[in-house]
Amino acid sequence: MSTKHFLRGMATVNYFADNVVAARDWYSELFGVEAYFQMPSRDNPAYIEFRVGDDADEFGIIDRKYAPEGMQKAPGGAILLWHVDDIETAFARLKALGATEYDPITKRGETGFVTASVVDPFGNVLGIMYNPHYVELHGA
Template identity: 45%
Template sequence: MMLGLRTAIYPVADLGAAKAWYAEVLGQAPYFDQPFYVGFAVGGFELGLLPNAQPGTNGPQPLWGVDDIEADFARLLALGATELDPISAVGEGIRVAAVQDPFGNRLGLIQNPLFDPSAVR
């Protein structure tokens, strides 16, 4: 039985540059830092960086929860990301957006007032 999301892994060609950028984006150092993988703790989940891998914007598209999508979207752009999908309302007060990180990966955001953190297993 699947329990729910635990880790979203992003492939990167330059692990050092990606680690520095994501540390700035997340406001913290990684909790796991090895030459073969870097992991950041994000709200009870993990954002992982896989070195020597091919980045891309196709494939699975995890969305990371935010409280203020306008501010977080603008901050990512200011830190060097490029817009993929503008902020869009998708119903029920939910808004989504996506950027491409400086390494070529899609980084999705979601502001979802219906998300229930107590339901996370």
């Protein structure tokens, strides 16, 4: 019996932007780090990557002209929720940086899970979550 899961972990999350430089600068401010990869160049990137979080997860931004043909322009679809230690502070910071509320801070039952999401200035949904299981696995 194999101990490997079919889906072994998030490898990359990709967001799209009409202005990759503006998106890079906005996310650099949010993350507190610079993009480590920019292709074809820093001055005219079509794709950039950040490493963020406890597991150095890969966060990419792609020029919207390379989006799949059927992709909708409006926010929607799956929402990747990033763990945050203080959801109220994180939500307020995202909005202060120009994101707009997509889903308000919502307590999910009585088990400690709390979620929220915003739309970044480039039309992408960014989800945040306080997740007790994450804290259990990664520590405080």
